[in-house]
Amino acid sequence: xxxxxxxxxxxxxxxxxETAAASAPDRVQRAxxxxxxxxxxxxxxxxxxxxxxxxxxxLGIWLGRPHPAGPPAEAPSVAAIEFAxxxxxxxxxxxxxxxxxxxxATPANRGAVTPWFFYAGVPPVERGQxxxxxxxxxxxxxxxVYGGAGDVPAQVFIGDDGVARAIRFVR
Amino acid sequence: xxxxxxRLSDAALLRRVHAGEESAFDLLYRRHQGRIYRYALRMSxxxxxxEDVVQEVFLAVIRGARGFDAAHGALASYLYGMARNLLFRxxxxxxxxxxxxxxxxxxxxxxxxxxxxxxxxxxxxxLAGLPAHYREAVVLCxxxxxxxxxxxxxxxxxxxxxxxxxxxxxxxxxxxxxxQRPEKERCRA
Numbered sequence: 001x002x003x004x005x006x007x008x009x010x011x012x013x014x015x016x017x018e019t020a021a022a023s024a025p026d027r028v029q030r031a032x033x034x035x036x037x038x039x040x041x042x043x044x045x046x047x048x049x050x051x052x053x054x055x056x057x058x059l060g061i062w063l064g065r066p067h068p069a070g071p072p073a074e075a076p077s078v079a080a081i082e083f084a085x086x087x088x089x090x091x092x093x094x095x096x097x098x099x100x101x102x103x104x105a106t107p108a109n110r111g112a113v114t115p116w117f118f119y120a121g122v123p124p125v126e127r128g129q130x131x132x133x134x135x136x137x138x139x140x141x142x143x144x145v146y147g148g149a150g151d152v153p154a155q156v157f158i159g160d161d162g163v164a165r166a167i168r169f170v171r
Numbered sequence: 172x173x174x175x176x177x178r179l180s181d182a183a184l185l186r187r188v189h190a191g192e193e194s195a196f197d198l199l200y201r202r203h204q205g206r207i208y209r210y211a212l213r214m215s216x217x218x219x220x221x222e223d224v225v226q227e228v229f230l231a232v233i234r235g236a237r238g239f240d241a242a243h244g245a246l247a248s249y250l251y252g253m254a255r256n257l258l259f260r261x262x263x264x265x266x267x268x269x270x271x272x273x274x275x276x277x278x279x280x281x282x283x284x285x286x287x288x289x290x291x292x293x294x295x296x297x298l299a300g301l302p303a304h305y306r307e308a309v310v311l312c313x314x315x316x317x318x319x320x321x322x323x324x325x326x327x328x329x330x331x332x333x334x335x336x337x338x339x340x341x342x343x344x345x346x347x348x349x350x351q352r353p354e355k356e357r358c359r360a
Contacts, residue, residue, distance in 0.1 A: 004345055009313070011290040015298075016314040018291065022218075024208040024225040029200055032229050033193055039233060040191030 054133045054156040057164035060119045061143075114145055116157065116166040125159030132156075135169075145169040181246035185236060200229060203247060206315065207254050213310045214258050216299050223261075228253045248325045251311075255325070259303065297347040305340035312337050 133154050140152035153170040176184070176198055184202075187195030204225055211221035228250055231237070239249045298306055311322045312333070323330045 005341065007290065008294070008341060008345060008348070011294040012309070012313045014291045015294055016316070019209055019212060019314075022209050022212055022221075023205045024222055028222055028226050028229075029197070029204070032200065032226065032233065033196065035230065036188070036191065036193055036196050036233050040193075043191065 051133060053158050053162065053164035054131070054135070054154075054167065057119055057156060057167055058135065058139055060121060060164075061117050061167065112171055113155070114143070114169045114171070116168045117143060118166040119164070122159075122163050122165060125161060125163075125165065128157055128159040128165065130155050130157055140169055143167075143169065145171070147171065180241075182241035185232070185239070185241075185246065188232060189235060196233070199232065199246075203250050204229065206247065207250055210251060210310060210315060211254050211258060213298075213314050214255075214303075214306060215261070216295075220258075220261060224254050224257045227257050244324060248321070251325045255307070293348055294344065297344050300347055301340060301343055305336060305343055308333060308336040308340045309344065 133156055134151040135154050137147060137149055137152055140147060140154070145152060147169070155168050155170065156164050157166040158164045176187075176194055179187075179195070179198075181199065181202070184195045184199045188199060207228055208221050208225050211224035212218060215221060215224075231253055232250075236246075236249065239246065298309060301309070307326070308322070311317050311325070312319065317325075319330045319333045322333045326333065
């Protein structure tokens with residue numbers, strides 16, 4: 001190797017040694033770890049929130065239902081509504097479809113799905129999603145749906161704000 | 172638990188990172204961040220740019236390391252590749268004609284008679300002025316001390332290409348170093 005190449009190699013080695021221990025500041029790792037935690041949280045939430053929302057909806061609807069022995073003067077906070085088409089697979093609901101009110105006590109056995117049971121205690125939304133869940137037979141029976149001993153398939157309408165608004169049962 | 176995890180391969184750690192396991196990410200980060208940071212620092216000459224590159228590279232890892240396939244190459248190569256793309260995006264991709272830069276004939280050692288600190292500083296400046304493809308060859312082979320095969324895999328070129336780029340890069344460095352020295356000094360040498 002020529003003298004100038006040797007000197008160059010020596011200078012390059014010295015340059016490498018100067019930065020050999022360089023590393024990113026700790027704040028970079030902290031920020032990245034925080035992002036990882038946030039993503040894990042979001043993923044957990046994405047897994048559980050439909051089920052949680054559905055449970056909350058069921059509870060809300062059940063608590064709001066007029067009890068047969070209760071005072072008749074109080075207006076029920078839950079209404080069962082029939083949607084025109086059964087859009088179970090629709091990923092997003094653009095707006096509330098034209099619906100006609102029926103009473104909660106109306107037998108819902110005319111099609112593959114029951115009417116929607118809306119929870120009236122939340123503000124309306126323009127958009128949302130229909131999520132498929134399964135509820136226990138006992139819970140479904142409280143809505144007048146008797147599907148045997150196993151779980152009953154149901155669909156929950158969840159608004160874009162993450163709040164469940166309605167449920168219907170698949171027969 | 173740490174000792175168990177520390178024996179895991181990069182690919183296994185990556186799977187755990189995707190499952191949200193923070194200890195796996197910490198280990199993967201410790202394994203690779205230094206090299207990525209130094210590569211970016213030596214290529215850009217800017218600690219801030221190097222920090223940004225490290226952050227972006229590992230964010231991509233957290234987001235799923237899309238495009239990485241352990242069967243097709245090492246994670247280190249994938250990370251270097253990402254850092255390289257980021258650096259070129261920041262500084263602009265080098266035009267092809269930069270690779271055809273002509274060389275002057277060097278008749279004297281441009282570093283002779285200089286103190287080591289001066290030599291290092293001059294080499295640093297000359298390196299910063301090299302076209303990106305040549306700078307990269309010097310950074311990866313001479314500073315990072317990666318093998319020709321590793322560099323070839325990372326750059327997606329043949330081993331011979333790495334060798335010729337490095338050879339040309341060193342010649343260019345000497346050329347530029349010789350250009351840096353005042354005429355009087357060069358004559359004396």
